[in-house]
Amino acid sequence: MPAGHGVRCRTRDSFSRPFRKKGYIALTTYLRTYKIGDYVDVKVNGAVHKGMPHKFYHGRTGRIWNVTKHAIGVEVNKQVGNRIIRKRIHVRIEHVQPSRCTEEIRMRKIQNDKLKAEAKARGEKISTKRQPEGPKPGFMVEGATLETVTPIPYDVVNDLKGGY
């Protein structure tokens, strides 16, 4: 029999529920609210058959462009040939998790705003730019003993003792 190419082909492992996490879905997935413009990860939950995205989108992250009663419209990038298309899919909330990709930026923004406000109060200028890690500073090596190693003349007898 030839290999099939159905919609859910080759998804035996990726769509299966993790070990000892089968059965009911935790209620937080249903309680979360999503707004247009948020970033979400698409991660298929094999226990819910409705509103499943195609296996290509499993593990992709995209922006929300639509919110309906039980599903969310997500805009995901897909490379087709020599270009990237922005594809719009609708996915049920069970297959979606809020993405933490923007979390660092948002935290940093709040932090920077706070620092800038404090600096303004003090009247000095600060740069909130992130700096890349530079070369490590120099240091003295402590507790080092010098062991001088010199070559010894080649001793045939000793060398061949092991075996011919």
Add this chain to the structure above:
Amino acid sequence: MISSRVCNCLSFISLPSSLSLCRPLVSLLFQSSKSAAAMAFVKAQKSKAYFKRYQVKYKRRRDGKTDYRARIRLINQDKNKYNTPKYRFVVRFSNKYIVAQIISASIAGDLVLAAAYSHELPRYGLEVGLTNYAAAYCTGLLLARRVLKMLEMDQEYEGNVEATGEDFSVEPAETRRPFRALLDVGLVRTTTGNRVFGALKGALDGGLDIPHSDKRFAGFSKDSKQLDADVHRKYIYGGHVAAYMRTLMEDEPEKYQSHFCEYIKKGLEADDLEGLYKKVHAAIRADPSMKKTDKQPPKEHKRFNLRKLTYEERKAKLVERLNALNSAAGMDDDDEEDDE
């Protein structure tokens, strides 16, 4: 391992209907073939493999308190309604009391908007029979009036002042729409005439908008497919209790004395009940606010389970046990080592 995959698929398919307890045991049969093969009296243990593969149910399911299938469906809010709360009218019965609450769900934990307990009913004049159908009606009514007062809707939505037992639904008023909640029964078997529906009727007459049908009210007959409003009204006013009191008084006076001793102490006869409940309803409508008790919380929190031992305590216990063992065996032994 293919067999285990197959068995997992099987249990997966049968899942939607109920909480399948058979899942771990099915895996047991396929996985630990050693114990299954013997199938004699001896080998019926749960092997290490069984425990390694066992998936525990949710905590509240293990406690037998929450029906997650129902909970998911009650809590789920349309995503395009964003943060609008979805309220559940929760009714639970203990052996002595009734609890009615309006709860909305959140990720941190459910938030109770308002609660009414049947142990508050003595404040309104009802001291006995705090778990019967009539008390459930009173508790539901109390909760409804309390919530509406809290939200300042109680003038608009009077509900059904005179409890007739007929099916009553709130009409939307001009300015605000009625307060909507969904009945959360819990794990109770919803038979016709269950006290849960007594509480539901109380809340409906109080002015809440709860989607319902009259099929499960006391007094609904399956044959005629109609709610007999008179029968329902009897139940709301404790008519069924009064009838039982009358029959007992005639047939078995001693049993009447023992069974209804609290009623007798308060001087309640079978005919007084209806008047009593009418007064309680009026008192509830007059002042449904919650009153804080003057009881202080106990200074020392009562423990219901054993305190966990600290690391030092456990080590000390071990040392004690070893010493005891060594001294017991010490008659024979010459050298004893104290494990300090």
